[in-house]
Amino acid sequence: MDKLSIQGGTPLKGEITITGAKNAALPILCAGLLSAEPITLRNLPDLQDVRTILKILAQMGLKVTFPNPEDRSVVVLDGSDIHTPEASYDLVKTMRASILVLGPLLARFGRAKVSLPGGCAIGARPVDQHIKGLKAMGADIHIEHGYIEAKFGKNPNALVGAKILTDMITVTGTENLMMAAVLAEGETVLENAAREPEVTDLAELLIKMGANIKGLGTDRLIIQGVKALHGAEHSIIPDRIETGTFMCVAGAMGELGSDLMIKNARPDTLDVVIDKLREAGLKIEVGADWIHVTMNQRPKAVSFKTSEYPAFPTDMQAQFMAMNTIATGTSRVTETIFENRFMHVQELNRLGANIVIEGNTATTEGVKGLSGAIVMATDLRASASLVIAGLAAQGETIVDRIYHLDRGYDRMEKKLAAVGANIVRVK
Ligand SMILES: CC(=O)N[C@H]1[C@@H](OP(=O)(O)OP(=O)(O)OC[C@H]2O[C@@H](n3ccc(=O)[nH]c3=O)[C@H](O)[C@@H]2O)O[C@H](CO)[C@@H](O)[C@@H]1O
């Protein structure tokens, strides 16, 4: 199992280029199931989760071609010969977002068999709202032997448009139902829809493919179903969480100093993150597609509560907490999206942090410095927080189990080493 070895305490300076967003790439790749014509995608990130979903899609019969094998950022999908609309437990268990094949398979082929994803480190994460929405669109769905078995029900030829109000805001739930609705008969209204930029990016691709979707970026999506979708070309939006993670790296360098020019970013998707980092004392300049961030003092403690977009993202919570560990003052961080997303706390404390959890709130008393240790990554963003803390700590930090990190970051250690970090992958 790979590990990262980090010698902390070096200042960071240079340029970092952001890659496409994992959480946009995954639903967008699944949208390849919706058309028999080729779809060309650019700015695809090179991640384990992307490799996993491509494997699942290829098993179904989707043809996946990288026109230039040395450049994994451009891919062509060909859904003209989908023969097996099924996703097995073996792959689904490694990545919950595999559930995103359910809506497109059912809408286009009238049947789908997809393993129920299990829970994961950060929470139980049921998919009841995905199922409830598809049932409202007339699907006949049963759970048997750990699999969701779905087929057309009410109407034997198609899903039917419906008004769907989910019990909570769900990102992949909105994406699954939107992909089902684009090929349904009639109008679907998704109330309480997620407004995350990745949902909008998926909607933009679907519109290029001929879908009729209104209300992009709002919590009410109105979709008029069409008979078939055609081919399209699309560039995946830059990853706002990867961007925010590197900004937290800059912040955690504190008095050591950092000066990072972050390129190919979408600062307009990071308003609350940028505000909070300025509150922490980072100097931030922003252009249309770049962010220049500098830091040369201990960060100030920042408190926040995670919530749905456009509020503070849960996927940035752990990275901010890593920065808070060495801040002046006390921060209070409340996690409202996932019931178990503080797994990094124990590991940050092993590096010398002073964090106490009470219910869904973590209180951090900033300390002057951290000291390197062996720590264990438990989930994707927890891993990122340990890398950040390791870069700020004195001495060597070993981050074990970085397969979690590889799920969602494209060559993170290479990007960090290029700006002066002393970080290497140990096989
Ligand atoms: C691949 C992807 O895009 N992953 C993101 C997506 O995950 P994901 O789409 O899985 O997260 P959701 O928005 O669905 O989850 C929000 C909350 O709703 C609950 N829920 C959700 C669906 C459902 O049917 N029933 C239910 O109870 C979940 O357990 C969670 O407590 O949004 C999360 C919240 O921004 C992010 O942290 C993840 O990075």
Ligand SMILES: C=C(OP(=O)(O)O)C(=O)O
């Ligand atoms: C929780 C995350 O991803 P996923 O939904 O794929 O587990 C994440 O990206 O932080």
